[in-house]
Structures are given as C-alpha cells and as structure tokens.
Amino acid sequence: MTNPERSALIVGASRGLGLGLTETFLRRGWRVTATRRGGAPGLERLATRGVRVETVDIDDDASVAALHGRLDCETFDLIFVVAGVLGESDRPLHTVPRAVHAQVLLTNAVSPILFAEAFSDRLLPGGTLAFMSSVLGSVGLNTEGGWENYRASKAALNTNARSFAARHAERSFGVLLLHPGWVATDMGGEGADLDVATSAAGLADVIEARAGRTDLAFLDYRGEALPW
Template sequence: MSRRRALIVGASRGLGLGLVARLLDQGWDVTATVRRPSAALADQAQRGPLTIESGIDIDDDAAVRALADRLSDTPDFDCVFVVAGVATQAGTPAGQMPRAVAGAVFQTNALSPIRFAEVFRKRVARDGLIVLMTSKLGSVSLNRGGGWGSYRASKAALNTLARSFAGQHSGAAWGLILMHPGWVRTDLGGRRATLDVETSARGMVAVIEARLGERGCVFLDYTGATVPW
C-alpha cells in the first residue's frame, strides 16, 4: 500500500510545523511550504519523508503557480492543507483600522487560501481532502462578544468563499474541511490558550484520516465536532 501524501502550506512554525510532525509520525509523505527557510521544519526530516519548498507566499500568485509547476510530476496529494494566515492588528476595531491593513488581512486569510485551492484542486487524489485553516471566531452565529473584528470577518469570509468553491466543484472526487484547531498556544493564540500545538495537531490529523473519502464541505474542530456557521 502506497504512503499517503500531504501538502502543508505555511509550515515554518506553530500549527503548520505541528501538523508536519504529526503526519510524518503517522507515516505520511509530506511536502511543506515556507516563505523563508526554517531550521525547525528542516529538523522534522528525521521523522520521515519531508520535502520543503521555500519562498512560497500564498498572497503571491506567481509563486503559487511556480510551486504547482515544480510539483507537476509528483503523485497527487491525499491532503492539501492551507494553514497560513495572519491576525494583524486583530484587537483594533474595524472602524479604526487602516483600510490597507484590513484589506491585507482579508487577502491573506480569505482570498488567498481559495486561490491556492483553485490552483491545486486537480492535484488532490481521488477521495482526498482540501483543508483550510479557519477559526471558531469565524462563526457568525457564535459571535456574541465581539472583539477581533477584522480577524473574525476574514475567517467568516473564508468560510463563505469555501462553501462557494465547494459548490462550484460539487462533482469533484474530494471533500473540503474548514478546520478550527482550537485555542492553541502559538504566536497567534497567545500564552493563555488552552491547548498545546501537539494536542491540536494530533486531533486535526485524526479528523483528516477519518474524513478521507468523504465529500462535501464541513466546518469542524480538531475533535471532529461540527462548528456552527
């Protein structure tokens, strides 16, 4: 039986790095992208087959197309997981945030993951998955306290665009997961977060492995529980 293959987009640290480690431990072949070389990621090669692609910024369409060209002769991926995202000035109310900053957050968190998925959708193996890192903060129905308005809005936009993307490709032989990793102790999640990276990554990989072969678009957390839209 051939090894499963994953493409992890944004793997230099935090959850992306944790996913690479867990997938390698689970026997997957992993291709991981970074904007700049990462010693922490390079160290993961001792766990299993790891290919690192540097210089990949998901906001750079030319770099994404060049990556697709470089990987064109490799076997299809069972999982393409776009992890990369930003939380620039997340605590600033939308009415006070510079328009350029708000636009950049939307580009990176909402539009670029969909554009990446569009480029790589034909490289997803039959019964494979496209996974996009979102957040429970992107749930409109759960937004009662406010805060992190631009970040929330960017993830809600990602969720909406992902459902549209899935609908546009409803006959595809892959499924799509919008994944909430939990509140994790990363640079984005902060020190008060309730989960460590290893726990979140272990859960997300378990969800992915259980969902292989499933179709449609779902919004799940790292335990496999459905998150309200």
C-alpha cells in the same frame, strides 16, 4: 492510524500549527511536502527526516504557479492550507488602517481559495482539501465581538470555501474548514487551552477519519460540527 501510502501538502508550515501538523503526519507515516514563505529552522530540521520543504507565498500568483510547476509529478491525499495572519486584530475595526484590513482579508480569505483552485488538480480521488478556519469565523456564535478583522476574514474564508465547494460540485474530494482550538502559538498567545501537539493530533484524527468523503464540513479539532 498509520498509512505510508498517504501524502500531504501542508501550506504554511514554518512554525506553530503548520509545523506541528507536519510533524504529526510525518510520525503517522505520511509522505509530507511542507511550505514556508521565508526562513523556517524548525521545518528545515524536518527535512532531514524526509519532509520535502518548498517555498511559496500564497499572496503571489507567480509564486503559487512556480510551486505547482515544481510539484508537477506530485499528487496528494491531503492539501491543507494553514497560512494566515492576524494584522492588529486585537484592535477595534475602526482603529486599524485600511491597508491592514485589505492584507488580512487577502491572506486569510482570498489567497487560500486561489491556492485551492490552482492545486485542485493535484488532489487524489477521496482526498481532502482543508483550510485552517476558526470558531471566530462562525457568524452564529459571534455574540461578543472582538478580534474584528480576523473574525471577519475567517467568516469570509468559510463563505468562499462554500462557494468553492458549490463551484466544484462534482469533485472527488472533501472540503473541510477546521478550527484548531485556542492553541499556544505565536498567533494564539498566552493563556491558550491547548498545546500544538494536542491540536495537531486532533486535526489529523479528524482528517484521517473523514478520508474518502466528498462533502463539505466546518468542524473543530475534536470532530464536532460548528455553526456557520
């Protein structure tokens, strides 16, 4: 579906799924603002096609406040916080330094919610606030363990997003936790089931199909509900 009136803020679009989502919404006629933390040649190339490129570090309150100020006159139909880290997540929990655990939890589970609090005033009625979650964040589906600190951080993100939704019970926008599938990115690694374009298209389809809804949901890229 193409709707040139719609606008999106994609947070964490330097590469991988964030970049893929930026390209997908741009092709669908959305007006897109996309953020990076550092250098991002792929995103910078999209600037020549009309993407507004901004810089923000979601772990830095001053950086988030500065972005909010720079986007003072902007409102969005979609704010999608994609940014996240792995942080030695392939290692057992007890073998990873405490400082690494703290960083993974901060970036994956706390900073996205703080960003949402700062930018909730920029969402249009009927819009969508989306967070990049993972099926690994499902406590109910965790029967095999593995990827322990990453898994825990996404479960924490889901819990924090539910608390955000409860705290903003009278909100005029929907809240989505989205699982992109196992995607061939730097984070997803080799052997993944999906390419970026397929996952990004599926995520965009889900978001567009739920436009106007104000409920909370945990869905995969096909729109199927996942157990919390």
